[in-house]
Amino acid sequence: MYWIRSTIHFKYYLKIKCNSLNFNNILDIKVIGAGCANCVRLENLCKEIVSEKKLTASIEKITDYNEFGKYGVYLTPGLVVNGKILVHGKIPVKSTLEHWLENEMKGN
Numbered sequence: 001m002y003w004i005r006s007t008i009h010f011k012y013y014l015k016i017k018c019n020s021l022n023f024n025n026i027l028d029i030k031v032i033g034a035g036c037a038n039c040v041r042l043e044n045l046c047k048e049i050v051s052e053k054k055l056t057a058s059i060e061k062i063t064d065y066n067e068f069g070k071y072g073v074y075l076t077p078g079l080v081v082n083g084k085i086l087v088h089g090k091i092p093v094k095s096t097l098e099h100w101l102e103n104e105m106k107g108n
Helices: 002-020 037-053 065-071 094-106
Strands: 027-032 057-062 078-081 084-088
Touching: 027 037, 027 065, 027 094, 037 057, 037 094, 057 065, 065 078, 078 094
Parallel strands: 027 057
Antiparallel strands: 027 078, 078 084
């Protein structure tokens, strides 16, 4: 019984710590593409915006064709942020991508 109580308290403690350290606002960015020039450009654009705006984000490159369908992206490059498809088949303008990432960071 003590172990269950300590686990519950530990989970509650982690929840409080994550909220205080702002871990709930981490962007999960997935750039989906096989490695073409546009895919690399979109990935670099995401990295540039994240570093300029000092956003907390994890950027992952998905290059496996079998994974593309799991995210609902059938035209590359694709961009999925926090589980939402933001764009596929084209590269957004930098100001548009900044706006999208900032909105996702705010939770809108």
